[in-house]
Amino acid sequence: AQKITQTQPGMFVQEKEAVTLDCTYDTSDQSYGLFWYKQPSSGEMIFLIYQGSYDEQNATEGRYSLNFQKARKSANLVISASQLGDSAMYFCAMREGWGTGRRALTFGSGTRLQVQP
């Protein structure tokens, strides 16, 4: 079974509008963390936002916010006021295995966002 599922291969959004990128995850751990990264066409991975499984508040970082629904195992990224520079691949990732020493991330397949003027 997929650990991280991103069901939207591609999304379009008009400049200045908000967009939601979906992410669902699968884990039996009680403690885990969810990350979103942005990958522009140049290839580097840019960290955007983090949500811990025990965080009661949804995470926010500037124009990025995370709609965390623990019971549904979803962690959707919301980008407000889209800008042309937001056009990129977006990856949802999970870190589980608290207590095992493994800090590596499991990534979804990504969503390509294109912002239109």
Added chain:
Amino acid sequence: DGGITQSPKYLFRKEGQNVTLSCEQNLNHDAMYWYRQDPGQGLRLIYYSQIVNDFQKGDIAEGYSVSREKKESFPLTVTSAQKNPTAFYLCASSSGTENSNQPQHFGDGTRLSIL
């Protein structure tokens, strides 16, 4: 500025040849990772190291080898046993305790192609 440096940016491999990708970090991070990314796909974990002189296989370790002799360096060798090595390789590092929310920091990647 602190960061992760990967070299070379582009690498070409001949059939039957081993090649080594360099990854150096000056962030004083304990943990380092290697990921592989195929076109249009997410990242998959090849190897990771939590501490010097120790490393663990990830999900797709076959055909790859690593070493961690220094905290700053985590080179990846793509051996001739890796039959489909063409991909984008990303190195990352992270700090903090095991339960930390600290994100992984990534290098700019190496694109490996077969000649």
